[in-house]
Amino acid sequence: MKILITGGAGYIGSHTIIEILENTDWEVISVDNYANSSEATYKRIKEITNKQFQYYNVDLKDVEATKKVFEANPDISGIIHFAAFKAVPESVAKPLTYYDNNINSLINILSCQKEFNVPNLIFSSSCSVYGNVNELPVTEETLLEKAESPYAYTKQIGERIVDDFIIVNNNYKAISLRYFNPVGAHKSGLNGELPLTTPNNLVPYITQTAIGKLKQLTIFGGDYPTADGTCIRDYIHVSDIASAHVLALQKLIENKDFQNHNIINLGTGKGVSVLEAVKAFEKVSGKKLNYVIGKRREGDVQAIYANNQKAQQLLGWKPIYNIEDMMLSAWKWEQNLQNNL
Ligand code: NAD
Numbered sequence: 001m002k003i004l005i006t007g008g009a010g011y012i013g014s015h016t017i018i019e020i021l022e023n024t025d026w027e028v029i030s031v032d033n034y035a036n037s038s039e040a041t042y043k044r045i046k047e048i049t050n051k052q053f054q055y056y057n058v059d060l061k062d063v064e065a066t067k068k069v070f071e072a073n074p075d076i077s078g079i080i081h082f083a084a085f086k087a088v089p090e091s092v093a094k095p096l097t098y099y100d101n102n103i104n105s106l107i108n109i110l111s112c113q114k115e116f117n118v119p120n121l122i123f124s125s126s127c128s129v130y131g132n133v134n135e136l137p138v139t140e141e142t143l144l145e146k147a148e149s150p151y152a153y154t155k156q157i158g159e160r161i162v163d164d165f166i167i168v169n170n171n172y173k174a175i176s177l178r179y180f181n182p183v184g185a186h187k188s189g190l191n192g193e194l195p196l197t198t199p200n201n202l203v204p205y206i207t208q209t210a211i212g213k214l215k216q217l218t219i220f221g222g223d224y225p226t227a228d229g230t231c232i233r234d235y236i237h238v239s240d241i242a243s244a245h246v247l248a249l250q251k252l253i254e255n256k257d258f259q260n261h262n263i264i265n266l267g268t269g270k271g272v273s274v275l276e277a278v279k280a281f282e283k284v285s286g287k288k289l290n291y292v293i294g295k296r297r298e299g300d301v302q303a304i305y306a307n308n309q310k311a312q313q314l315l316g317w318k319p320i321y322n323i324e325d326m327m328l329s330a331w332k333w334e335q336n337l338q339n340n341l
């Protein structure tokens with residue numbers, strides 16, 4: 001069975017390719033234009049798995065180039081569509097770039113899915129679709145509030161586009177997976193997140209500070225009405241996210257009765273504060289982190305974490321890694337990067 005992964009050179013896509021190559025007999029083809037990654041990722045995947053796969057340097061905004069991938073591979077059984085831009089502040093600064101890339105790539109993928117008759121699709125969605133919710137934990141039934149950024153809006157629109165597409169093409173099936181805060185690295189420490197510029201996200205900021213690439217972590221706000229005053233998030237190991245994709249695709253392929261478009265949260269269900277995340281890092285690394293508590297970051301919600309019952313029940317998925325595992329693997333990866341992996 002042949003599976004097309006878009007954005008396979010990126011953070012979550014690469015871990016998902018590893019998961020597929022290690023645990024299934026599926027053939028993988030990856031499409032990426034290295035807008036936020038590099039071809040070197042594929043070398044790392046091959047080293048970890050000792051398996052081969054095909055890859056194409058294609059911009060998914062280019063429908064003709066995208067079609068050529070499908071023409072060369074007329075036997076694709078499923079698509080996992082990761083490719084998108086994902087930096088929230090950048091999306092506020094460059095909204096058109098985000099709408100253009102994230103929406104047009106999705107439309108082109110769906111057009112090819114229809115033209116080349118590919119029955120199954122997994123779409124990367126995000127907890128950012130929930131906006132500023134009052135209800136915790138969030139379930140898939142929680143009403144979506146206004147998207148807080150153009151990025152988040154591309155995911156709300158993306159889910160809606162998949163919905164509308166599946167309604168009129170009911171021989172196709174899709175699952176949108178709403179990831180909470182994916183962090184960590186492959187347990188080997190040989191593949192992980194590789195921010196091309198100064199990271200916005202907490203965990204790469206922590207590991208880069210600890211290794212000396214960055215001077216100091218600023219914790220954004222210590223005066224929230226939470227137990228320790230810092231924000232709460234649902235950090236989830238990237239390999240747990242990856243395993244959910246394999247299960248989700250297996251369900252679509254095997255289960256003829258699976259609902260046409262399912263939306264499923266992927267989180268641990270456990271809220272962890274920024275200070276707790278920092279303490280977990282210090283514990284597993286044995287390093288004291290240089291941090292200060294600073295001002296709140298605009299646009300941050302106080303707390304968000306998932307109800308993950310639907311993923312457990314529908315996919316038979318259970319996350320296996322805790323916050324310490326996440327921090328330890330991220331730290332191993334950062335150290336390997338320093339040693340010019
Ligand atoms: P990433 O940037 O590491 O990976 C995305 C990949 O897509 C990159 O390799 C990039 O080069 C590629 N890409 C982007 N636009 C493309 C285009 N037009 N044509 C071809 N390739 C293109 O990001 P990630 O963290 O792996 O995220 C994967 C998906 O998961 C994204 O859709 C993202 O929005 C979603 N998501 C990520 C997070 C997170 O915190 N990492 C959380 C929720 C959802």
Ligand code: WQD
Pocket residue numbers: 086088125126127128180181182200201202203205217218219220221231232233274297300
């Ligand atoms: C986590 C916590 C910060 C950096 C983002 C997107 C979301 C999804 C996941 C894609 C927050 C605090 C951070 C720092 C800090 N991505 N922090 N100092 O904002 O929860 O979610 O990634 O879909 O859409 O918005 O993740 O890692 O930026 O922040 O104190 O230098 O760490 O305030 O509480 P966030 P994050």
